[in-house]
Amino acid sequence: MNSSPDRGRQTVRSYKAKAVEPISLLAKPDRESALETAGYNVFNLQSKDVYMDLLTDSGTGTMSDRQWAALQQGDESYAGSRSFQRLQKSVQDVMGFEHVVPTHQGRGAENVLYGVLVSEGETVLNNTHFDTTRAHIAAQGADPVDCPLTTSASTRFNGDMDLDRARNTVDKIGHELVPVIVLTITNNSMAGQPVSIQNTRDVAAFAAEINATFVIDACRFAENAAFVKRHEDEFTDATVAEIAREQLSYADAITMSGKKDALANIGGFAAMNDRTLFERAKQRATLYEGFPTYGGLAGRDLHAMAVGLREAVTSEYVFDRIDQVAELGGLLRNAGLPVYEPFGGHAVYANANELYHHIPRSEFPGQRLVCELYREGGVRTVELGQFAFPGTDRPDFVRFALPRRTYFREHLEHVAQTARRVISAADSTVGLTVTETPGMPELRHFSARLEPVSNAVESTAD
CATH class of the missing domain: 3.40.640.10 (Type I PLP-dependent aspartate aminotransferase-like (Major domain))
Structure with missing residues (x-):
């Protein structure tokens, strides 16, 4: 281990597993069905249908x-x-x-x-x-x-x-x-x-x-x-x-x-x-x-x-925490995903506007990226752009939030491999439109339902 008293960097995790929870990856057709049932809003997915859950770092970590x-x-x-x-x-x-x-x-x-x-x-x-x-x-x-x-x-x-x-x-x-x-x-x-x-x-x-x-x-x-x-x-x-x-x-x-x-x-x-x-x-x-x-x-x-x-507030824990986030960020950057740098403390943020430059912001490129990450690899993330914050001018970020003391290198590599598959199909990916929304716009992303733009067009034509 390389531990620096002034920088706190180290090369291995500062903890080991004492209990485990089984997880499994649904077959792709089942993931596509689950996504459609959820109205293209991953908050509506069942946790059993999620393989890597990076929706939030809030309450999802591993206690000591x-x-x-x-x-x-x-x-x-x-x-x-x-x-x-x-x-x-x-x-x-x-x-x-x-x-x-x-x-x-x-x-x-x-x-x-x-x-x-x-x-x-x-x-x-x-x-x-x-x-x-x-x-x-x-x-x-x-x-x-x-x-x-x-x-x-x-x-x-x-x-x-x-x-x-x-x-x-x-x-x-x-x-x-x-x-x-x-x-x-x-x-x-x-x-x-x-x-x-x-x-x-x-x-x-x-x-x-x-x-x-x-x-x-x-x-x-x-x-x-x-x-x-x-x-x-x-x-x-x-x-x-x-x-x-x-x-x-x-x-x-x-x-x-x-x-x-x-x-x-x-x-x-x-x-x-x-x-x-x-x-x-x-x-x-x-x-x-x-x-x-x-x-x-x-x-x-x-x-x-x-x-x-x-x-x-112990160095062993907190530097391990932010370094693992940077590790995920490096893997996603190397996979070709446009990520915000320098990396922050709890999550990696991808810029969906750069990946889906052909999708207008009114069609929620960030939420589309969220859906594609789940469809391709069972990875659940969250959109923090126009869908979550309507009317603001912030970029269409997608957040990959790491639960604390929960995942290891192999999990992070799966996320990066999923991102590569999403990137390879980016040019043919279409946007989304909202079909149901709650009354409070500040909380829209928690429960609204969407569908692909092509589906909405076909429905209108019919």
């Missing part, structure tokens, strides 16, 4: 033996659970926040926090809103505004917020209408790119200047800290744990999905130091999530999340 042991220690008391106390201590030690409001998952934390911070007619700025964040802001009657870096401002921290954009927005509408500024680390919707600590400091100062609450979406805070260690010179000699504490220290509050960098299969929380905000959030959590010391979770899940938070 220590987390499984923690499950047996869960205190299922309705009030005053010692499992909550253990989670609270982990949040205080690892993330630096005194008050913790547990929730069933990250979107529960968003509901709790934004429900007390945001009102109708206001605007929330973000480096880039993710789907549930955008939906929660919109549900409050507010306007979610993205402020990503421009494409010409390429750095190793492409997830940073563009403060010029943010200032321009505030200048147009007035700071009184901007109660919250959010920084998502890593920036999921911007190809999983990391955010620098310097940008975090600058955003915190801007939030203070306009009297806005500064919130960090900390779902992947440990992965972000690993990138800071490798690429932000000030922190070369700091540990991942120290970097994570430093970056989060600039926030007034955080939302957290425990299904990401707490390495758990379920759970989340909001955390803050301000007692008044805590009391408001706690009351809303009681209404939507449950009593404040269980928050919609079993005690065993609180316990597992408490252990996972501490594991997430």
Whole structure:
């Protein structure tokens, strides 16, 4: 093993398998039938019909033996659970926040926090809103505004917020209408790119200047800290744990999905130091999530999340994690897939506009790529372009999200081989059209149904 104390690189996985789950690849005709039944939306597929599941890294990873042991220690008391106390201590030690409001998952934390911070007619700025964040802001009657870096401002921290954009927005509408500024680390919707600590400091100062609450979406805070260690010179000699504490220290509050960098299969929380905000959030959590010391979770899940938070900021784990993502990215790039580089922390993003240059964006080239990856190799990914975020100008990205501590080299090679077959048929691939859609456009991609454009044309002609 080649382990560097200042870079944390290593050549083999830092874990071994203790339990296995059988998986099998459906025959291609069966995959085609499953795709049609699902309405060309892979969220509607049955998991048994999926061979490699890269739909999300949220709650899909492998827990450690220590987390499984923690499950047996869960205190299922309705009030005053010692499992909550253990989670609270982990949040205080690892993330630096005194008050913790547990929730069933990250979107529960968003509901709790934004429900007390945001009102109708206001605007929330973000480096880039993710789907549930955008939906929660919109549900409050507010306007979610993205402020990503421009494409010409390429750095190793492409997830940073563009403060010029943010200032321009505030200048147009007035700071009184901007109660919250959010920084998502890593920036999921911007190809999983990391955010620098310097940008975090600058955003915190801007939030203070306009009297806005500064919130960090900390779902992947440990992965972000690993990138800071490798690429932000000030922190070369700091540990991942120290970097994570430093970056989060600039926030007034955080939302957290425990299904990401707490390495758990379920759970989340909001955390803050301000007692008044805590009391408001706690009351809303009681209404939507449950009593404040269980928050919609079993005690065993609180316990597992408490252990996972501490594991997430160990160098052995986190560098192994981001290096495996880069490994997948390299395989896909070598297969000929147009991928976003540099690679982010939790996923590889492919640009479907470059692969399917003949398919107009109105026919969802990203969703078509998602469907072809499943049809050719049983690989489930997700579109984060025009289909998932209607009306935005972001590229038609397809995300290959790696579950934590789950897959090995052979699995990644299968994904790359699948991509090669998809690429070979790219010129003859047609787009898709939406046939059924839910009422909330921010959540369209979770349940809408589609069909190939050629089928729609034939149906119209008939």
